[in-house]
Every structure is written in C-alpha cells, then in structure tokens.
Amino acid sequence: MSPVFSHGDLRLYLLSLLDEGPRHGYDIIQALSERTGGTYTPSAGTIYPRLAKLEAEGLVTKIIDGRKTVYEITPAGHAEVSARAGEIDGIQADLADSVRLIADEVRTSMRAAMKSLRADLASATRSDHRPSEPTASEDERGRSRAQVSRADAVINEFRGRVRGDLRAFVARGGTLDAAVVDALESALADAAQGITHALES
Template sequence: MTPVFSHGDLRLYLLSLLDEAPRHGYDLMQALSDRTGGTYTPSAGTIYPRLSKLEEEGLVTKSVDGRKTVYAITEDGRAEVAARTGELEGIESDLADSVRLIAQEVRGNVREAMKSLRADLAAAARADRDAPPPPPADDERTETRELVRRADGVITQFRTQVRADLRTHVAHGGTLSTSLVDALERALDDAAREVTRALRDD
C-alpha cells in the first residue's frame, strides 16, 4: 500500500501538530488519523519513539497530567516549524496525494473482491444447473439442512474473525474511520444482494 509519510516527514508533521496545541500521545495518533481520513493510524510504537527523539533534541517537553503524558512544543521547536514552512506545505500536498491513492487502492480491492464473489456465485449457480437430478426428497432435505448448517458456520466464522480483528486493532491503540465502516457495510450489502439474486435464480 502507498506510504503516507516519506522518510523524516512524520517527525516534522508531529512538530506542526504540537505547534497547534499541546497533546498527549493518543491525541496525536487520533489527529493523524483524522488528517488522513482514517487511512493512516500510527501505532504507539511509531509515535512515542519519535516524541522521545524530539524531546532529546529540545524541541518538545513532556509533563504528566493525571494518567496522561502531555507533549508541548518548545521555542526551538516553534523556530524549526517556522523555518520549514515550505516543507510542511509540501508534506500537506503529498499527504493529500497519498490519501487519494490509498482510497483508490481500497476501492479497487473492494471491487476485485466483489468481482471474485460474483464469479464464485455464478460458477456455483452453473454447477447447480449442470448437476445430476436431485436425490429423493428425504435425502434432499437432509442435504439441504447440512448445507444450511455449513453456511451458518461460514457466516459465523467470518463474523468472529472480523470482530476479533477490529477489537485487536482498537486494543492496540488503533482507531476506526467512518469511511472504513461504510466500505465494510457496502461490501456486505453487495454480498447479501448477490446471494439473494443467486437464490432467486436457482
């Protein structure tokens, strides 16, 4: 996937965010997610080492506020941001381009997944049409019940896996964007419609 920040740009961008207002680590992660439309949510392992380096360089300070560590820019940090205004403008422009490319990749991946799903459903429908005559009624009902149970298992497995992925992502400090949930909702709606259409055509 297209990287959001080029080498060294994240350091300067963090300084620019702190130039706006003091922030704690999670607030910085959320701000980066918001500025990129949810396409980039850095981990704590990405943010905190850079903040420590900025502190070592005397560009930021940190203080403890309750259970949170708040970072604030120093005068030297403000001077660096002011001196590199042109670079920041370039980063903002590159950021917009990166977000656009990532969004295009996500849309492309969803489209490819839907094409594959439609192809699989069409192949299954053809296989059903070309299949030999069905077995006697009792056997058919038994097979149908088994297939329903199998379908239930597939749906349950998908739901469990996605829920686990989402909860793990959030537990590790990640956030969810409206665009991601909207894309998931659209993909599932499309899948449901394809299944309904395949059942009607059966």
C-alpha cells in the first residue's frame, strides 16, 4: 500500500494540526484518521516521538492535564507554519491524492478477492466438493495476479519516491524546470507504450 505522508511531511502536518489549537496525543491520532477517511491511523509509537522532537525544537510545549498530556504550539512553531503555508497546502493536496490512491487499491484488492472467491465457489460446486489439483491455467492465473500486485507495488514506490524528491527539491528553494517534467512525462509515456506492446505481443 502506498504511503500517506512523504518523508518529513508528517512532522509539518502535526505542527499545522496544533496550530489549529491544543490537542492531546489521542486527539491528534483521531484527527489524522478522520482527515484521511480512516485510511491512515498512526500508532502512538509514530506520533509521540515526533511530538517529542517538535518539543525539543522549541516548536511545541506540553502540559500535563490530569492523565492527559496536552500539546500546544509555541510562537516559533506558529511562525514555521506561517512561513511554510504553501508546503502545508501541498501536503493537503498530496494527502487527498494518497487517500484516493489507497481507496482505489483497497477497492481493487476487494474486487480481486471477491472474483477469486466466486471462482473458488464455482469450482467447488462443479467438483461436487471433491478435492482436486489446480489446473495449469489456474496456476498461471494465480502467478499473473501475484505479478500484478508486484507491479502495483513497484509503481506506487516509484510514484512516492519521485514525488518526495520533487517536493523536497522545491522546498529547499530549487527551481523545477518544465523540461524536467516534460522529460518525466515522455519517459512514462514510452514506458507505458512499451508495456502495452509487450502485453499485446
């Protein structure tokens, strides 16, 4: 499954959540789950170390309120959020894209699972529940499904890595030339065409 946050984005997004108002750790986890439509619910082991790092950087303070620890943004944290508002907008857009991608992956997996289940039920009915060895064509379909899943993982990893590299480059002040994106688009079109020809041959 493709990642929801690129490298470094979760830290800034946590800061932007705290810029909306003080929150305790569980509230932050719930907010992330709600804003990703339930596709991403981070563990406490993911959130609390990042909050501790934000505190160490002087961007967040914490207050013990009974059994809860409430985190609040500092003026320095608010200044970073203001200075990086454009990046936060980009994270929001990427987050929406990632959620849609994950939802598509889940739907695809569910459809494949249901199709496989229907085929298994039909096979069991035809064989009158007698155990039988899989046919060569069934073995081949199984191997093909495994390769489709592998291809999905490769494509998602490539997408995440390139997107992260491009966003990090621009965030560092780099100028992204249109020719770079044109070259990327051309290379991907060539790759897609090559795959289509390979499948049709």
